[in-house]
Amino acid sequence: xxxxxxxxxxxxxxxxxxxxxxxxxxxxxxxSKEKVQAAIKELNYIPNSMAAALxxxxxxxxxxxxNSASSYQTGDEANMQYLSGALxxxxxxxxxxxxxFFSMLEERNAEEMSRYLKSQGVGVLLVFGLSRExxxxxxxxxxxxxxxxxxxxxxxxxxxxSVGIDEEVAQYDVARKTIQEHIGKNSGDPxxxxxxxxxxxxxxxxxxERTKGIRRLSDELxxxxxxxxxxFSEKKARGIALVASAERDVIICASDLMAIGVLNxxxxxxxxxxxxxxxxxxxxxxxxxxxxxxxxxxxxxxRKATEEARYMLxxxxxKRVYVPHSVTKYQYLDMxx
Amino acid sequence: xxxxxxxxxxxxxxxxxxxxxxxxxxxxxxxSKEKVQAAIKELNYIPNSMAAALxxxxxxxxxxxxNSASSYQTGDEANMQYLSGALxxxxxxxxxxxxxFFSMLEERNAEEMSRYLKSQGVGVLLVFGLSRExxxxxxxxxxxxxxxxxxxxxxxxxxxxSVGIDEEVAQYDVARKTIQEHIGKNSGDPxxxxxxxxxxxxxxxxxxERTKGIRRLSDELxxxxxxxxxxFSEKKARGIALVASAERDVIICASDLMAIGVLNxxxxxxxxxxxxxxxxxxxxxxxxxxxxxxxxxxxxxxRKATEEARYMLxxxxxKRVYVPHSVTKYQYLDMxx
DNA sequence: CTGTTAGCGCGTTCAG
DNA sequence: CTGAACGCGCTAACAG
Numbered sequence: 176x177x178x179x180x181x182x183x184x185x186x187x188x189x190x191x192x193x194x195x196x197x198x199x200x201x202x203x204x205x206x207s208k209e210k211v212q213a214a215i216k217e218l219n220y221i222p223n224s225m226a227a228a229l230x231x232x233x234x235x236x237x238x239x240x241x242n243s244a245s246s247y248q249t250g251d252e253a254n255m256q257y258l259s260g261a262l263x264x265x266x267x268x269x270x271x272x273x274x275x276f277f278s279m280l281e282e283r284n285a286e287e288m289s290r291y292l293k294s295q296g297v298g299v300l301l302v303f304g305l306s307r308e309x310x311x312x313x314x315x316x317x318x319x320x321x322x323x324x325x326x327x328x329x330x331x332x333x334x335x336x337s338v339g340i341d342e343e344v345a346q347y348d349v350a351r352k353t354i355q356e357h358i359g360k361n362s363g364d365p366x367x368x369x370x371x372x373x374x375x376x377x378x379x380x381x382x383x384e385r386t387k388g389i390r391r392l393s394d395e396l397x398x399x400x401x402x403x404x405x406x407f408s409e410k411k412a413r414g415i416a417l418v419a420s421a422e423r424d425v426i427i428c429a430s431d432l433m434a435i436g437v438l439n440x441x442x443x444x445x446x447x448x449x450x451x452x453x454x455x456x457x458x459x460x461x462x463x464x465x466x467x468x469x470x471x472x473x474x475x476x477x478r479k480a481t482e483e484a485r486y487m488l489x490x491x492x493x494k495r496v497y498v499p500h501s502v503t504k505y506q507y508l509d510m511x512x
Numbered sequence: 513x514x515x516x517x518x519x520x521x522x523x524x525x526x527x528x529x530x531x532x533x534x535x536x537x538x539x540x541x542x543x544s545k546e547k548v549q550a551a552i553k554e555l556n557y558i559p560n561s562m563a564a565a566l567x568x569x570x571x572x573x574x575x576x577x578x579n580s581a582s583s584y585q586t587g588d589e590a591n592m593q594y595l596s597g598a599l600x601x602x603x604x605x606x607x608x609x610x611x612x613f614f615s616m617l618e619e620r621n622a623e624e625m626s627r628y629l630k631s632q633g634v635g636v637l638l639v640f641g642l643s644r645e646x647x648x649x650x651x652x653x654x655x656x657x658x659x660x661x662x663x664x665x666x667x668x669x670x671x672x673x674s675v676g677i678d679e680e681v682a683q684y685d686v687a688r689k690t691i692q693e694h695i696g697k698n699s700g701d702p703x704x705x706x707x708x709x710x711x712x713x714x715x716x717x718x719x720x721e722r723t724k725g726i727r728r729l730s731d732e733l734x735x736x737x738x739x740x741x742x743x744f745s746e747k748k749a750r751g752i753a754l755v756a757s758a759e760r761d762v763i764i765c766a767s768d769l770m771a772i773g774v775l776n777x778x779x780x781x782x783x784x785x786x787x788x789x790x791x792x793x794x795x796x797x798x799x800x801x802x803x804x805x806x807x808x809x810x811x812x813x814x815r816k817a818t819e820e821a822r823y824m825l826x827x828x829x830x831k832r833v834y835v836p837h838s839v840t841k842y843q844y845l846d847m848x849x
Numbered sequence: 850c851t852g853t854t855a856g857c858g859c860g861t862t863c864a865g
Numbered sequence: 866c867t868g869a870a871c872g873c874g875c876t877a878a879c880a881g
Contacts, residue, residue: 176630178874189852194876202850219624221631225562226874229857243596251592258595259580259613266616274611276596279603287556293513294558435798461772461798515858526868531860539866563858566873 177218186214197222224271228296236271237261237484238297238321240312242304243276250432252456253473257303257326260477268485273297277304277312285314292321299484302326303477307378322487326480327471328380329495336493338480340500342381345469346388346453349502350427353451353467354396357425366397371423373405373412373433385429385453405429409436416440425449435462460505470503514555523551534559561608565633573608574598574821575634575658577649579641580613587769589793590810594640594663597814605822610634614641614649622651629658636821639663640814644715659824663817664808665717666832673830675817677837679718682806683725683790686839687764690788690804691733694762703734708760710742710749710770722766722790742766746773753777762786772799797842807840 179197183190188207195203196211203211214220228235239261241254258274265272273295280288288311292300300323305312316323322334331337350370358365372389375382386402393400403419405412405428412433417440420426426448428434434452439462441448452459455470476498483496516534520527525544532540533548540548551557565572576598578591595611602609610632617625625648629637637660642649653660659671668674687707695702709726712719723739730737740756742749742765749770754777757763763785765771771789776799778785789796792807813835820833 176874180874190874191853191876192851195851198876204850207851219627221627223566223631223633223874225566225633226857227876229560229562229566229859229873230875231857231877243592251588255580255588255591258611259615262611262613263616272611274595274599274609276599278596279600290556290558294560296560296562458795458798461795513858516860517858520868527859528861528868529866532867535860541866544867560858563873564860566857566875567859567861568873 176223177220179220179222181218182211182214182220185218186210224269228271235269235488236273236296236298237265237481237488238292238295238300239272239274240280240300240302240305241274241276242306242309243278250456250458252458253454253471254303256473257477260474261301261303261481264478264481268481270481270485270488271296277309280315281309281311285311285318288315289318289320297321299323299488301480301484302328303480305380307376307380322493324480324484324487326476329384330380331493331495334487334493336483336487336496338476338483338496339381339498340469340471340476341497342384343388343391345500345502346385346429347392348500349451349453349467349469350389350392351396352502353427353449354392354398354425356467357449361424368396368398368425369423370398370400371415371419371426372400372402373415373426373428373437374402375405375407375429377404377406379407382429389427405433405436407433409433412436413440417444420444420446420448423448425451427451429453431456431459431468434466434468435459438462438466455503455505457505464506465504467502467504470501472498472500513560514557516557516559518555519548519551519557522555523547561606565608572825573610573633573635574602574818574825575629575632575637576609576611577617577637577639578611578613579643579646580615587793587795589795590791590808591640593810594814597811598638598640598818601815601818605818607818607822607825608633614646617652618646618648622648622655625652626655626657634658636660636825638817638821639665640817642717644713644717659830661817661821661824663813666721667717668830668832671824671830673820673824673833675813675820675833676718676835677806677808677813678834679721680725680728682837683722683766684729685725685837686788686790686804686806687726687729688733689839690764690786691729691735691762693804694786698761705733705735705762706760707735707737708752708756708763709737709739710752710763710765710774711739712742712744712766714741714743716744719766726764742770742773744770746770749773750777754781757781757783757785760785762788764788766790768793768796768805771803771805772796775799775803792840792842794842801843802841804839804841807838809835809837 179193183193193211196208300321303326305328325337327339374386403415407430409432413436416437426437431452431454434450437450452468455468516527516530520530529544530548533545637658640663642665662674664676711723740752744767746769750773753774763774768789768791771787774787789805792805
């Protein structure tokens with residue numbers, strides 16, 4: 176194991192000088208810097224991140240918290256992309272990470288969780304898939320022992336950043352496109368349309384935003400809108416569709432999983448209705464062809480969130496970061512490439 | 513941050529004594545041990561794992577390597593369960609982990625990868641979803657700088673353990689059950705059956721085993737068996753089924769994803785055939801109801817693998833660990849609970 | 850701008 | 866069985 180000492184010896188400078196070029200300190204002469212960099216390359220030196228973290232006390236470690244309860248609006252697919260994006264980005268930024276599932280932390284109370292995380296050198300929380308039900312994780316965040324970055328939860332504060340798409344606009348966009356296509360196929364007046372909106376949780380973080388979006392569209396186009404809450408549950412959405420879809424022309428869902436539930440209900444009822452989802456899960460292509468959905472770039476979101484985590488680590492205040500979305504239609508054959 | 517020093521002071525002993533009880537050393541008096549443990553509890557002390565790793569040089573850190581190319585036989589679903597199982601088990605065993613996707617490592621050559629991992633304090637590799645195509649990761653393992661645990665790859669050696677189900681028996685079991693059910697429904701003689709087996713990679717690790725299983729069954733029951741290679745690709749399996757399923761009664765696939773491809777081909781052909789899969793993905797329930805599949809308990813497999821990683825860390829030799837499998841039939845409504 | 854020095858929190862000798 | 870002392874690899878004052 177080649178250490179900083181070896182590099183210093185090879186370059187003929189002091190250890191601290193090596194440390195300084197390593198950490199991009201300004202006060203190093205160009206000559207020294209070059210010698211050090213040459214030595215580093217020659218020795219194939221890679222700094223020991225654990226030692227650095229220990230010494231600096233400045234815990235540059237990001238705790239990645241993932242919601243394993245994949246019955247939530249995002250499935251494993253989203254979680255994997257979140258993870259991949261966050262891990263990749265963190266490595267590019269030379270930030271250490273430590274990954275947890277919510278369930279691993281929930282067994283302890285907030286103070287224990289906090290102590291445990293500190294003992295692991297954690298300096299900032301990066302939370303994916305938080306919902307109102309996750310009391311334990313929320314309590315941890317509320318303790319304010321760590322700055323936090325929340326993904327897909329439009330809540331920010333002094334030491335809390337949030338990263339995600341603009342929920343209101345996204346819901347508006349996908350619903351508008353879906354309804355326009357519906358009109359195109361079936362002709363008729365948008366204002367005579369009967370639309371069912373299956374929202375998420377009644378008191379959810381994102382649900383309010385998305386519902387605002389659909390209401391804005393309803394006001395604009397003049398269609399009649401009925402809102403029900405599916406709690407992001409495939410089963411509940413299926414149940415709602417089973418009883419309510421007969422007298423509705425278009426069914427718009429606040430998540431792909433709920434849309435899938437609706438599609439299965441329609442199949443059972445042998446009913447044909449226009450449906451759209453939200454999230455951009457590949458799973459959609461398996462469950463129903465040609466359904467519109469808001470496509471979120473989970474990987475990109477995770478990268479932005481990781482960058483944001485670094486800012487928070489440096490003491491910057493919390494803010495809201497928007498990531499662009501798009502509206503697409505999934506086709507099975509495109510999907511399996 | 514409460515450190516070992518505080519504990520020692522509180523307990524009225526030396527730092528080294530605390531360290532000894534922490535690491536379960538034998539030579540500590542019962543009296544001291546009790547005092548120390550009391551102090552630990554009182555102060556809510558949690559050892560700093562980074563400092564411990566740095567000091568002991570004995571890197572108890574497990575590198576979890578995950579194959580992000582989810583086009584492989586296992587999807588995101590399996591990967592998430594692998595991760596969850598491994599992370600949970602590691603924490604229970606107080607082992608540090610660091611998670612990578614194959615793609616994060618592949619950009620470097622084997623020696624660089626090895627150095628990088630060492631600088632991160634990695635002591636053992638825990639590899640999920642390795643295939644023959646992953647040259648870079650294989651090269652890393654072959655360097656023998658780290659002991660390794662391979663999941664679902666029946667290959668073991670001096671410093672390589674493998675964990676997984678018995679592929680041969682599993683393929684035999686699921687095919688047998690499927691064929692028995694087919695006979696039950698359609699009556700007739702098994703020996704007159706025409707069976708298509710869509711295997712994985714021609715030179716894959718597991719493919720040989722599974723193919724052995726189906727051949728054993730074919731020999732036993734006397735049905736005619738045609739073997740094709742789908743490379744674990746949904747698309748290829750679909751292509752094979754498109755041309756070959758007309759004159760086959762039963763189609764047995766070496767992965768769920770391929771079975772899904774087959775189901776979609778059959779739907780397109782408006783053909784009804786008995787199909788079975790392998791892996792136990794929930795996705796099956798979306799793509800086709802009531803299909804038999806080998807159910808692998810990914811979480812359990814990951815836990816066993818993590819335990820195995822700990823043994824390897826302690827210098828134990830590599831071995832093959834078998835995890836039980838089961839045969840189930842997925843139903844959509846059961847699945848969405 | 851450079852080198853020396855003192856820790857970070859812990860494991861591990863090695864005298865007592 | 867115990868405790869003082871050293872060092873892991875690195876950062877951060879501090880002198881020079």
